Amino acid sequence: MAVMPIERGKIREYAAATGASRPEYLDDPFAPIPPTFLATVVFWDDLPRVFEFPETRAACAAIGMVPDVRRLLSLEQEYLFHGEILHAGETVSTGLRLDSVDLEEGRSGSRAMVRFTVTFTDSAGELRAECRYTSAFLATVGRSV
């Protein structure tokens, strides 16, 4: 868990970096976050620790692979928002949980699909946003690389 302030300057920087020019992002002291802004959680929380969770290691061991973050590929991210969109001036607490680990057979070999969720809870205890990540560990089972 980490405490993450939603900062106006960070929103302005992120908006500019993604080609957004709406005045809500650039000029509002209580600017709303852009849809993918919570990717910046990595400044505050160490997400790869999800791969060190005992349940992650156990789930990986059950399909015969050892998680290696050097072989990790981010495939998909889904953001869900609840209630008012988070805005500058708010502070959220993050949570991290493993959802599933599955073995998938593809054309280029086996891969372990790891799904995990980051939660964002406001100071009133309300869940305001979630980010669901789908990542893959490549070439892990039955291949010598």
Add this chain to the structure above:
Amino acid sequence: MTTPAFGVEPGQAFAPREFGPITITDIVRYQGASGDLNPMHHDDEMARNAGYPASFSVGMLGAGYLATYCTELFGARSVRRFRTRFRKVVYRGEVLTAQAVVRGTRGSGGDARVELGLALFDSSGAVVVDGSAEFLLGEANTVGIGGV
């Protein structure tokens, strides 16, 4: 049932928007903003050693362009769900084109939503990022639609 609601109906598309040509500055600026400092996105030598012709753009930058495109259409405070999937590596010099199509609408009143299919194409027409999203359709959120 294809009930038009709020001036939005299934199959409706919107004027596309171009981003780029993508420069190393665009990539580095996004990396600094997002906190993803993976050198594969700015270190050509490292990328070549890994078998790529050059360093390549960040998947989440393409996702961010799609997000920008959507918020221009449906407002900055109305996103409820935003999902993106990375499909193809993007190199410097590419011009990317964002498109959205209405898949449907659901809900009613203050929770009426538009469901969108999203795609970001490179100059060859290949999809580099795709996804889906839901935005609220409140009156204050549809300012971007009228001009399309």
